[in-house]
Amino acid sequence: MATERAVAADDVSLVSATPVADSPAPRMRVDSLDAWFGSVHAVKGVNMHVRDRRVTAIIGPSGCGKSTFLRCLNRMHETVPTARVEGEVELDGRDIYARGVNAIAVRRHIGMVFQRPTPFPTMSIRDNVAAGLRALESGRPSRTKIDEVVERALVRAALWDEVKDRLSTSATGLSGGQQQRLCIARALATDPTVLLLDEPTASLDPISAQAVEELVYELRSDMTIVIVTHNMQQAARVSDSTAFFLHGELVEMDETNRIFTTPADERTEAYITGRFG
Amino acid sequence: MAGVARTLKRRRIVNAVMLAVFVGAAVLAVLPLIFIFLHLLKLGIGSLSWDFFTKMPKPVGEAGGGLANAISGTLILIGLASAVGLPIGVGAGLFLAEQKGSKLANGVRFLSDVLNGLPSIVMGIFAWQFLVRPVGHFSALAGGAALGAMMIPMVARTTEEMVGIVPVALGEAALALGYPRWRTSLAIVLRTASAGIVTGALVAIARIAGETAPLLFTAFGNQFWSLSLRQPIAALPLQIFSYAISPYDSWHSLAWAGALVLIALIFIISLIARVATRSRFSTGGGD
Numbered sequence: 001m002a003t004e005r006a007v008a009a010d011d012v013s014l015v016s017a018t019p020v021a022d023s024p025a026p027r028m029r030v031d032s033l034d035a036w037f038g039s040v041h042a043v044k045g046v047n048m049h050v051r052d053r054r055v056t057a058i059i060g061p062s063g064c065g066k067s068t069f070l071r072c073l074n075r076m077h078e079t080v081p082t083a084r085v086e087g088e089v090e091l092d093g094r095d096i097y098a099r100g101v102n103a104i105a106v107r108r109h110i111g112m113v114f115q116r117p118t119p120f121p122t123m124s125i126r127d128n129v130a131a132g133l134r135a136l137e138s139g140r141p142s143r144t145k146i147d148e149v150v151e152r153a154l155v156r157a158a159l160w161d162e163v164k165d166r167l168s169t170s171a172t173g174l175s176g177g178q179q180q181r182l183c184i185a186r187a188l189a190t191d192p193t194v195l196l197l198d199e200p201t202a203s204l205d206p207i208s209a210q211a212v213e214e215l216v217y218e219l220r221s222d223m224t225i226v227i228v229t230h231n232m233q234q235a236a237r238v239s240d241s242t243a244f245f246l247h248g249e250l251v252e253m254d255e256t257n258r259i260f261t262t263p264a265d266e267r268t269e270a271y272i273t274g275r276f277g
Numbered sequence: 278m279a280g281v282a283r284t285l286k287r288r289r290i291v292n293a294v295m296l297a298v299f300v301g302a303a304v305l306a307v308l309p310l311i312f313i314f315l316h317l318l319k320l321g322i323g324s325l326s327w328d329f330f331t332k333m334p335k336p337v338g339e340a341g342g343g344l345a346n347a348i349s350g351t352l353i354l355i356g357l358a359s360a361v362g363l364p365i366g367v368g369a370g371l372f373l374a375e376q377k378g379s380k381l382a383n384g385v386r387f388l389s390d391v392l393n394g395l396p397s398i399v400m401g402i403f404a405w406q407f408l409v410r411p412v413g414h415f416s417a418l419a420g421g422a423a424l425g426a427m428m429i430p431m432v433a434r435t436t437e438e439m440v441g442i443v444p445v446a447l448g449e450a451a452l453a454l455g456y457p458r459w460r461t462s463l464a465i466v467l468r469t470a471s472a473g474i475v476t477g478a479l480v481a482i483a484r485i486a487g488e489t490a491p492l493l494f495t496a497f498g499n500q501f502w503s504l505s506l507r508q509p510i511a512a513l514p515l516q517i518f519s520y521a522i523s524p525y526d527s528w529h530s531l532a533w534a535g536a537l538v539l540i541a542l543i544f545i546i547s548l549i550a551r552v553a554t555r556s557r558f559s560t561g562g563g564d
Contacts, residue, residue: 079452108455118450121467132454
């Protein structure tokens with residue numbers, strides 16, 4: 001509890017240090033986005049601006065379409081059979097769904113980390129972090145270059161000190177929290193501009209979850225982060241803006257402290273105060 | 278109280294009886310193998326010598342001689358069968374796993390199960406029709422193809438199962454890193470499942486190593502030393518068959534020894550399969 005309050009207090013000071021007035025331009029712009037699974041309309045007409053170097057949290061009850069929405073932002077949604085997307089998602093002014101845009105290239109710019117840690121079990125820790133580099137078409141980077149990138153990614157993911165002496169051992173030997181930070185390092189290694197986190201702490205113990213949360217908070221200084229979370233305290237602690245989803249629709253999006261103190265929509269208030277969900 | 282005690286006693290008795298029945302079934306299941314192995318050991322070990330592995334068969338009446346040509350022939354046939362059966366089997370299995378639920382996959386899965394149940398002699402006739410008759414003579418290639426075709430459904434189904442237990446999230450993680458789909462399938466999914474696939478492949482090899490029927494009119498057998506793929510080739514099961522139906526005692530004991538070597542070969546392959554699944558980076562780690 002004490003640490004939670006400490007992080008929350010930190011949050012407030014940071015928010016006041018960067019007032020809303022000079023909030024940066026949007027990195028991503030979502031325009032009337034609809035997504036389906038077969039005949040299920042999972043995301044309905046969502047418009048959203050995702051600001052650069054900020055953490056945007058997406059909250060809402062189970063099945064509200066928040067994960068599906070997140071997966072539309074890096075074209076992961078379409079990898080599922082029967083999935084369909086309509087609308088526009090712009091990254092730095094370019095529609096990632098435009099004709100001729102390669103989904104694979106999009107995913108290299110917009111990294112993603114999932115609910116359960118997914119280290120590749122056949123690879124060492126080093127190879128896991130370097131996995132994204134190996135998939136680049138521009139040919140395989142040199143060994144020293146890979147080592148450099150691996151170290152930088154692991155340092156950014158706050159995992160370097162814990163694994164630097166065992167880089168060539170199996171990644172499955174790490175604890176759940178370490179595995180999740182490894183997955184974050186792996187996503188960071190290709191230097192994405194946006195990082196999408198789909199309930200990244202949902203399968204972790206509280207201490208590991210806190211480490212990941214603190215990491216997310218650190219990372220916002222040089223990248224754009226969108227985090228889907230079930231945990232409202234977490235949204236309040238780590239995010240600058242919060243979007244509330246319900247039944248596939250974006251009900252409300254605003255500065256996080258406003259969402260949690262004076263939401264405009266009564267459904268948001270009902271959810272936040274725990275009257276449903 | 279008395280009622281409870283009676284029920285409890287009845288349950289214990291039923292439990293003991295059922296346990297005995299199932300233990301008995303389990304013992305019966307492995308008994309034939311133990312019996313066969315002991316019998317082979319008794320009758321075959323006497324003919325086993327260095328010559329058996331290095332010498333050619335001798336004409337009737339001459340002492341000694343070995344089955345070097347049949348042993349090398351069987352190894353060549355296994356190699357040919359693997360070259361046919363493994364790539365096609367693994368590829369088909371990957372398709373079945375990745376396209377799970379599609380009409381084509383369901384059809385392929387069903388046909389592959391039928392193929393798995395096809396009598397091996399039918400496979401031999403089929404190979405004869407297409408690979409022996411047009412060429413005009415028996416060949417190692419035809420034998421290898423017949424055995425390889427038998428491996429395909431076995432390898433395909435094991436591959437499908439092994440790929441099926443690789444968590445979907447792992448493939449998603451690779452896609453999210455910017456891996457193209459083909460690369461995700463090969464470098465992540467197939468590689469994660471590889472230990473299980475190797476086991477399945479070795480089990481399939483062990484299965485076909487002892488097949489005789491598909492070789493009868495494909496590889497045909499050969500009394501002479503031959504490594505040519507275009508010529509008839511000797512094989513242990515064929516040699517065992519022709520020695521066993523011969524009227525000569527010396528050939529009978531060579532047949533016993535051949536059977537012992539064959540069973541040892543299969544035993545070794547199965548052992549390798551066991552060890553292969555215990556590798557350090559294997560499926561099932563993680564959580």
